[in-house]
Amino acid sequence: MLEAHSGAGTRVTASIVSASVADVSQQDVLEFWFGIAPADEQELMQKFRRWFHGGDALDREVVAGFAHAVDAALGGRLDAWSSRPRGQLALVILLDQFTRSVFRGTPRVYAGDERAQELALEAFGDGIAEKLPFVEQLFLSLPLLHAESLTLQDREAQIATALATMAPPLWKPMSAMLLEQSAKYRRVIERFGRFPHRNAVLGRSSTPEEIDFLVDWDVKAPPAGARLDP
Numbered sequence: 001m002l003e004a005h006s007g008a009g010t011r012v013t014a015s016i017v018s019a020s021v022a023d024v025s026q027q028d029v030l031e032f033w034f035g036i037a038p039a040d041e042q043e044l045m046q047k048f049r050r051w052f053h054g055g056d057a058l059d060r061e062v063v064a065g066f067a068h069a070v071d072a073a074l075g076g077r078l079d080a081w082s083s084r085p086r087g088q089l090a091l092v093i094l095l096d097q098f099t100r101s102v103f104r105g106t107p108r109v110y111a112g113d114e115r116a117q118e119l120a121l122e123a124f125g126d127g128i129a130e131k132l133p134f135v136e137q138l139f140l141s142l143p144l145l146h147a148e149s150l151t152l153q154d155r156e157a158q159i160a161t162a163l164a165t166m167a168p169p170l171w172k173p174m175s176a177m178l179l180e181q182s183a184k185y186r187r188v189i190e191r192f193g194r195f196p197h198r199n200a201v202l203g204r205s206s207t208p209e210e211i212d213f214l215v216d217w218d219v220k221a222p223p224a225g226a227r228l229d230p
Contacts, residue, residue: 085129097142144156160179196217
């Protein structure tokens, strides 16, 4: 799974008018993100491109509809959502996915990661995740894939392996991508203890080894099996 939407290198500012948090429900978040279940591979690839290569267009949609909700989630004002499985999922989407659209290109892009990781660990630790369908469990696990922690990367690898056994036929390619990305990201964290591609936005100095690593990261980062052609 990619950490950033392809071609979305510039920040879409939150000055775009956003719906009030009072107007945003858990269901609004989930319907916007997941929509109608895909009926075939073509529809699935359309969703894949939107999720991981949505670019500035998707960023603008997220900012316009959910910037206030993201701010509320970061401030803990939506914690009550986590009392139910799909509410917990909606909160993770706000903290782990929508932050990447709302704060693109700024240090706050990772502001929700720690809380999202806590929610993911909780959901997969106490059986909450098992009440959700495959693709929802997949996105619930992604905060662990984004973690600069070898322990959390190991947990994500366990979850990715378990999800692969339950993936419906249509979703198996996406499950394979998760497995591939999990192994790849774990190697990066094992080697560097962090994601070097975050250094610039976070104001961290890169080591010579990290600079060499980043030369072709844009080529190495996407899932090897991703098919993005229409």
